[in-house]
Amino acid sequence: MEERMVKVKIVSARGHDVLDLTVDDALSEIKRQARDNSKWIFMDDELVSDIDSLTHERVGNANSIMLSNQLVGG
C-alpha cells in the first residue's frame, strides 16, 4: 500500500518552502522545528499550543500544516 504523504509549509520572510513528507517524517519535522527553531505550528489554521500532544493521526488528517517563526523580543 502506498504510504500517505502530507505537505508541510515552512514560511519565511521571502516566501515559503513546501516539504512533501510521510506522516511519520512530518510529525518528527514539526516537533523538531517547534523545539529547535521555536516555530509556531498551525494545523488547519489553528495554532497548536501543545506540541507533545500531536499525534500521527492528527498530522495525517490535517488539510494544511504551516510553520512560521515566533517573533518575540524585549
Add this chain to the structure above:
Amino acid sequence: MSYNRIELPPAIWRDIMRHALSDETVEVCGLLTGAFRLDGKGSERHEVAVIKEFIPITNIFPDPAIFFKMDPYEQKVVFDRIGVDIKAVVGCFHTHPFGLGIPSELDRLSINEDYSWLIYGGQDNKIQAWWPEIKERPCDSCCSQPEECKEVIIEKRFRGALLKEKRIE
C-alpha cells in the same frame, strides 16, 4: 549577498511613529512589508529593502511593558499574503518605551537574517534599524582537539543605524 540598506517612505515613517506613540506604557510591534531590490555592481552589490506598508500586530506577551510576542494569528495573516499581494516581509518593528532603540538580549537571540529589526526608543524618541551579520567558523577552542573537531561556531554580530525618514545606510 549583503542586505544593509532600507528605504522608508515618509508616509510609512509616520505610520510607524503613530503606532509607536499610541501606547507608551507597553512595547508595541508590527511588521514591515515590501520588496528587496538589487543595487550596486560587483563587490558593491547589495540588497535594499524597500518598505511599502507597516502592519501593526498585537503584542500578546503577558508582561508587555518589557517584552513583546507578536500575535501568531495576526502574524499568519501577513505571511499568508506573501506571493499574493505582498512580495516579502522586510522588517520587524517594536518599541522600547522606557529605553533606547538598541536590541535587548532577547532581541539579539531572535534577530535573524530574514529581515532587519526596527526599534523605537522612548528615551530619545528615535528609531534605529538593526541587522545581523552571521558568520560560521571552525571550532578553535570548544574542546581539547580542535584540529579534529567538527563543531562549527556561529558568530552573530550586529550592525545598526539611526533611521532617517527616507533612507538609511
